[in-house]
Amino acid sequence: MRKIEALILDWAGTVVDFGSVAPTSIFVKAFKQAFDFDVSIDEARAPMGLGKWDHIKTLSQLPAVSARWQAQFGSAMDDSVVDEIYATFMPMQKAIVAEFSTPIPGVLDCLNWVREQGIKIGSCSGYPREVMEVLVIAATSKGYTPDCWVASDDLAAGSRPGPWMALQNVIELGINDVANCIKFDDSLPGILEGLHAGMWTVGIAVTGNILGLTEDEWHVLAADKQAELREKAHQTLLAGGAHYVVDSLADAIPVIQQIQARIAGNERP
Incomplete structure (x- = not known):
């Protein structure tokens, strides 16, 4: 099978909670x-x-x-x-x-496109299960429901930067090859999680933890300051091993298409 089977998504700063506040x-x-x-x-x-x-x-x-x-x-x-x-x-x-369960602008549109391609949506988080149980219900009411989710304390082996939460998604989703998955994350431990699991990894620069700015704080910045901070975040995530970096998951469709082309050409992460 030479196609993307699943995205494995972080939560805060990646799908919800602009700025991981x-x-x-x-x-x-x-x-x-x-x-x-x-x-x-x-x-x-x-x-x-x-x-x-x-x-x-x-x-x-x-x-x-x-x-x-x-x-x-x-x-x-x-x-x-x-x-x-x-x-x-x-x-x-x-x-x-x-209160921080609102999807980041444009993310749901991207994920609707992902589902139209027949790609599954998994997720994992640094939050423990009792926090995730609250967050999942709140996010569902706002339109985000992944196909599965794994919390940081679910697995005896541990959590990030190890591969275990990402691999539990592979098991629950019935994925045939970890190399057909893309891990999206705004943190360096999350990028390492994807790499250790043998997945393609994409860093989230602007909406995530590295900048740590709310949507309002980001938009009031002058264009030159945005460019400076954006470049710094991109370079930090690339240095941490990310195969690609995008400003937001909302911008990820072109990168997903690029990875699909590489998978179709029999490339692996």
């Missing part, structure tokens, strides 16, 4: 509420794409964050502290995630 803002609030400890939005974005417990752990190990934590508390953060921050994060995230 929901998770980053809650990480900042969770650290503050649990331990009266300050992390910046930029610091909170650094590990984006990982499962949320791993995200908190990785965030705590950033040199600047670790140094501030040790100065404030006299020792390094251990896993019990990560557990407490995660326990604080979870109800806060569930409370607001539905």
